[in-house]
Amino acid sequence: MYNNVASQPQTLPGAPLQPANSQPNPFGNAFQVAGSGLIRGGLHAYGERIFGSSSEYVQSNISRYFSDPQYYFQVNDQYVRNKLKVVLFPFLHRGHWTRITEPVGGRLSYKPPIFDINAPDLYIPFMAFGTYVVLAGLSLGLRGKFSPEALNWLFIKGLFGWFLQTALLKVTLFSLGSGEAPLLDIIAYAGYTFTGMCLAVLGRLIWGYSYYFLMPWTCLCMGIFLVKTMKRVLFAEARSYDSSKHHYLLLFIALVQFPLFTWLGNITVNWLI
Incomplete structure (x- = not known):
């Protein structure tokens, strides 16, 4: 006689019972994998579109108000000499005051200072400011x-x-x-103020009475430089044009240079005076 107990599956006490008719479902796994892939792909594409457009928007707005700082330090000795002549003797500048443009990436961009004497730079303002403090x-x-x-306090x-x-220049614009x-x-345009200030303070150190000639001279030259620059370069992009308003504001910018230069040129311990 055969023992029928040996032919039956052995189960351990406490082990979970498996259903007798459980069959694997290959279609369910396939649909699950395909669905998760579609969701991940869709979210990835949607995220790239959102973040890509937002990054382009941020970059376009940042470039509108700021520029690449390296652009303002692309200078050489010839540019520095010619730029100082334009700032300190603006009435001798016989060329035009507009900046030179070039196509870059399908858009017009301004040439760096090394190729354009009318381009603003930060090398001269920083050096002039340091020289003024010294x-x-x-x-x-x-x-x-x-x-x-x-x-x-002088710094x-x-x-x-x-x-x-x-x-002053920003509010005017x-x-x-x-x-x-x-x-x-x-x-950069505002920083050219210290080129004239260095000349006036140096004149006072060499010969005290020369200060009373150099100070009005540098004020006048800086006023002419800013008027020419604002009129030819910055006002060209104004959305509205009012001739009388432009002239009054240009005159105001030129007149403000006299009290500003007088205040900066008064080297005292108290910086408020």
């Missing part, structure tokens, strides 16, 4: 009033004067409906 500290030292605190005074000039000029362009 000359101001030397002036205090010759009068026996030099101290690290005084030099620190702050120069930065604040640079900020005032930048704010906004009032004319052309506030989309790159901020670094405005900072």
Whole structure:
């Protein structure tokens, strides 16, 4: 006789029972894999479209108000010499004041300073600002009033004067409906103020009375330079044109240079004076 118990499947105590008619479903796994792939692909494409368009929007708006900082330092010795002549002797500049454009990537772009004398740069403003602080500290030292605190206040005074000039030009552009000029362009144009300031302070160190001639001269030259620049370069992109309003604002920019230069040229321990 045969033992029928040995032919039956053995189960351990406590083990889960499997259904007798369980069959694998290959279609369910296939549909699950295909569905998850479609969802991942769709979300990936949708995310790339959203983030791609947003990044392009951000880059376009950043480039509208800012520019590549490396652009403003593409200078050489010839450019620096010619640019100083334009800033300090603007009435001798016989060429045009408009910037040179070139097609880049299907759009018009301005040539860097090394190829265009009318392009703004940040090399001359930064060097002139540093020279102004050094000359101001030397002036205090010759009068026996030099101290690290005084030099620190002179540094702050120069930065604040640079900020005032930048704010003046920026507000003027906004009032004319052309506030989309790159901020670094405005900072560069405002920074040329210190080229004339260095000349005036240096003249005071060499011969005190020359200051009273050099200060009005540098004010006049800076006013002419800014008027020519604002009129030919920045106002060209204004959305609305009002001849009388333009002229009054240009005259205002030129007149503001006199109190600004007088304040920056007064080298004292108290930077508010």
